[in-house]
Amino acid sequence: AHVPYSPRRYSEESMLQRSTDFYRLMNQRRSVRFLSPEPVPRDVIDRVVHTAGTAPSGAHTEPWTFVVVSDPEMKHRIRLIVEEEEEVNYRQRMGDKWVQDLARLRTNWIKEYLDVAPYLILIFKQTYGILPNGKKKTHYYNEISVSISCGILLAALQNVGLVTVTSTPLNCGPQLRLLLNRPANEKLLMLLPVGYPAADATVPDLKRKNVEDIMVHV
Amino acid sequence: AHVPYSPRRYSEESMLQRSTDFYRLMNQRRSVRFLSPEPVPRDVIDRVVHTAGTAPSGAHTEPWTFVVVSDPEMKHRIRLIVEEEEEVNYRQRMGDKWVQDLARLRTNWIKEYLDVAPYLILIFKQTYGILPNGKKKTHYYNEISVSISCGILLAALQNVGLVTVTSTPLNCGPQLRLLLNRPANEKLLMLLPVGYPAADATVPDLKRKNVEDIMVHV
Ligand SMILES: Cc1cc2nc3c(=O)[nH]c(=O)nc-3n(C[C@H](O)[C@H](O)[C@H](O)COP(=O)(O)O)c2cc1C
Ligand SMILES: Cc1cc2nc3c(=O)[nH]c(=O)nc-3n(C[C@H](O)[C@H](O)[C@H](O)COP(=O)(O)O)c2cc1C
Numbered sequence: 001a002h003v004p005y006s007p008r009r010y011s012e013e014s015m016l017q018r019s020t021d022f023y024r025l026m027n028q029r030r031s032v033r034f035l036s037p038e039p040v041p042r043d044v045i046d047r048v049v050h051t052a053g054t055a056p057s058g059a060h061t062e063p064w065t066f067v068v069v070s071d072p073e074m075k076h077r078i079r080l081i082v083e084e085e086e087e088v089n090y091r092q093r094m095g096d097k098w099v100q101d102l103a104r105l106r107t108n109w110i111k112e113y114l115d116v117a118p119y120l121i122l123i124f125k126q127t128y129g130i131l132p133n134g135k136k137k138t139h140y141y142n143e144i145s146v147s148i149s150c151g152i153l154l155a156a157l158q159n160v161g162l163v164t165v166t167s168t169p170l171n172c173g174p175q176l177r178l179l180l181n182r183p184a185n186e187k188l189l190m191l192l193p194v195g196y197p198a199a200d201a202t203v204p205d206l207k208r209k210n211v212e213d214i215m216v217h218v
Numbered sequence: 219a220h221v222p223y224s225p226r227r228y229s230e231e232s233m234l235q236r237s238t239d240f241y242r243l244m245n246q247r248r249s250v251r252f253l254s255p256e257p258v259p260r261d262v263i264d265r266v267v268h269t270a271g272t273a274p275s276g277a278h279t280e281p282w283t284f285v286v287v288s289d290p291e292m293k294h295r296i297r298l299i300v301e302e303e304e305e306v307n308y309r310q311r312m313g314d315k316w317v318q319d320l321a322r323l324r325t326n327w328i329k330e331y332l333d334v335a336p337y338l339i340l341i342f343k344q345t346y347g348i349l350p351n352g353k354k355k356t357h358y359y360n361e362i363s364v365s366i367s368c369g370i371l372l373a374a375l376q377n378v379g380l381v382t383v384t385s386t387p388l389n390c391g392p393q394l395r396l397l398l399n400r401p402a403n404e405k406l407l408m409l410l411p412v413g414y415p416a417a418d419a420t421v422p423d424l425k426r427k428n429v430e431d432i433m434v435h436v
Contacts, residue, residue: 002420007246008379009414012259015378019265022377026272026370028225041230047237050429054244055369056384059319062427069436138315141386144365144407148384151273151369152244159240160233161226166274166366168359180436189362196227202220209280211268218287218398 025158027208032163034201035117035193042070044160045119045194051156055149058141063126064149067180070119077179078122079114082191085171086111113165117193121164122176123150124186136185146189157194163201164192243376245426250381252419253335253411260288262378263337263412269374273367276359281344282367285398288337295397296340297332300409303390304329331383335411339382340394341368342404354403364407375412381419382410 010018049066057063069075086109114120125146129137139145150166157164169176173188228236267284275281287293304327332338343364347355357363368384375382387394391406 001423003423005248005250005415005419005421006417007248007381007415010379012262015259015262015380016265018378019262019269019374022374023265023269023272026269026374029272029274030223030225031274032223041233044230044233044237046429046433047234047241049433051237051241051244053426053429053432054241054247056247056249056372058386060422060424062432064432065434066432067434067436071436074436143362144386147362147365148369148372151366151371152373153369154274154366155370155373156237156240156244160237161228162233163225168276168362180434197223197225199224201223203223204278205219205221206278208271211264211271214271214280214282214284215264215267216283216285216398218285218289218292 026155029154029158030163030203031165032197032201032203033113033165034198035113035163035195036198037116037118038196040118040162040195044162048153048156048160049121052149052153055145055152057145057149058139061126061129061139061142061145063129063139063142064146065124065126065182065186067122067124067182068119069122069180072115075115075117075120078120078176079111081175081179082111082114082169082172083109085169089170113193117195119194121153121192121194122180122188123190123192124177124182125189126185127187128185130185143189150190153192161196162194163197164194167191244373247372247376248381248421249383250415250419250421251331251383252416253331253381253413254416255334255336256414258336258380258413262380266371266374266378266380267339270367270371273363273370275363275367276357279344279347279357279360279363281347281357281360282364283342283344283400283404285340285342285400286337287340290333293335293338294333296338296394297329299393299397300329300332300387300390301327303388307388331411335413337412339371339410339412340398340406341408341410342395342400343407344403345405346403348403361407368408371410379414380412381415382412385409
C-alpha cells in the first residue's frame with residue numbers, strides 16, 4: 001500500500017539559511033585520531049545509530065548491523081587484532097605509494113584510540129539475508145547502502161559534537177567477526193572509534209576541494 | 219603539518235536534544251518517486267553539493283564528481299537512456315525474485331521524474347586520479363567514500379525539505395558518462411532526481427527496523 005507523503009516545506013530564504021548552516025556544521029568535521037577517554041552518554045550513541053538506520057537501502061533490505069563496543073577488555077582485543085594486521089599491511093601488503101600517501105596523514109599501525117575511545121562502532125554489512133524458509137535472500141547494493149548509512153551516522157555524530165575517524169581495517173574482518181560473534185552473512189565494513197576529541201587533539205592541515213572542482217552544471 | 223582541533227562542545231542535555239531532533243528529521247526522509255516541477259533555488263543545490271564534498275575519503279582522495287543537470291533536453295535524453303536499459307533489466311536481466319522485491323515498492327521502468335525534477339544529480343566515482351606527471355593514482359575505497367558522501371548529501375537535502383530517490387541505474391553508466399562528457403576515470407554510481415515532492419506524492423507504506431534489531435552492545 002502507498003500512503004500520502006508531504007514533508008515540511010521551508011521558504012526559499014529559510015532553505016538558503018539552513019543549507020548554509022548545515023554546510024558549516026559538516027565542514028567542521030574532521031577525522032580525529034586522538035580521542036578523550038571521557039564517558040559519553042549511551043543514549044546519545046543509541047540515537048546516533050538509530051539515525052543511521054533511517055538510510056535508504058537497495059530494495060529496503062536495511063543490510064546493516066552496528067556493534068557498539070564499550071567493554072574495555074573487548075576494545076583491547078580489537079586493538080590487538082587491528083594492530084597486528086595493520087603492521088603487516090604497512091610492512092608488506094601496501095605498495096610504497098600507499099604508505100607515502102598515508103605518511104602525509106601521519107597514520108601508522110599504532111591505534112591507541114582503540115583502547116581510549118569510550119565506544120568503538122563496528123559497522124557490518126549483511127551480504128545476504130535469511131528468509132523465513134531458510135533460503136538466502138540477496139541484498140542488492142549492500143555495501144553502497146551501508147556506506148550511505150555511515151555517511152548519515154557521521155552527520156549525526158558531528159551534530160552532537162562527537163568525533164571519529166572512518167576506518168576500513170584491512171584483513172581484520174574475519175577475526176573481528178568471530179570475536180564479536182557475528183553470523184556468516186555479516187562482513188565488517190567500517191570501524192569507528194567515537195568520543196570527544198582529546199584536549200590536545202591535532203588533525204592534518206588538509207584543504208578540501210572548492211565546490212567548482214567537484215560540481216558541474218549542465 | 220598538524221594543527222590543533224577543538225570543535226564545539228555541547229552539554230550532555232543538549233547532545234541528547236540534538237541527537238533526538240536530528241533522528242526525527244532524518245526519520246522523516248523517504249525515497250520519493252513523484253516530484254514537483256517547481257523550480258528550486260540553485261544556490262541551495264550548490265550548498266547541498268558542497269556539503270557532500272565535506273565527506274571523509276580514503277587517503278583524502280575526494281574521488282567524487284557531482285553533475286547537476288537542469289537543462290530539459292539533457293534530462294530527457296537521460297530519461298531515454300535510463301528507461302531503455304531499465305526495461306531490459308526488468309524484462310530480462312533481473313531474476314524473478316528481484317522483480318518481486320521491487321513490485322512491493324511499485325517501481326518499474328517508467329521514470330517520469332527524470333523529466334519532471336528540476337535537477338538530476340548524477341554522482342560519479344573517480345576510480346583513479348591523474349598525477350601531475352600523467353601517471354594514474356589509485357583511489358582506495360572510492361566507491362565507499364562516494365557512497366558516504368551521498369549519505370551526507372541526502373542529509374543535507376532532507377534538512378532543507380527537498381526530496382529524492384537514491385537510484386543506481388544498472389548498465390546505464392557508460393552511456394551517461396559519454397552523454398555528459400565525463401572522463402574515462404569516472405564511473406556513474408548514483409542518479410538522484412531532486413526537487414519538492416509532488417502535491418499528491420505517495421510513498422510505499424514501509425516500516426524501518428527497530429533500533430534493537432540493528433544495534434548490538436558489547
Ligand atoms: C544503493 C541503492 C539503490 C537503490 N536503487 C533504487 C532504484 O534503482 N530505483 C528505486 O526506485 N529506488 C531505489 N532505491 C531506493 C530504495 O528502494 C529505498 O531506499 C528503500 O525502499 C527504502 O525506502 P526509503 O528510502 O523511503 O526509506 C535504492 C536505494 C539504495 C540505497
Ligand atoms: C573509506 C575510508 C577509509 C578510511 N580509512 C582510514 C584508515 O584506515 N585509517 C585512517 O587513519 N583514516 C582513514 N580514513 C580517513 C581519511 O584519511 C580522511 O577522511 C581523509 O584524510 C580526509 O580527512 P577528513 O576526514 O579530516 O576530512 C578513511 C576514510 C574513508 C572514507
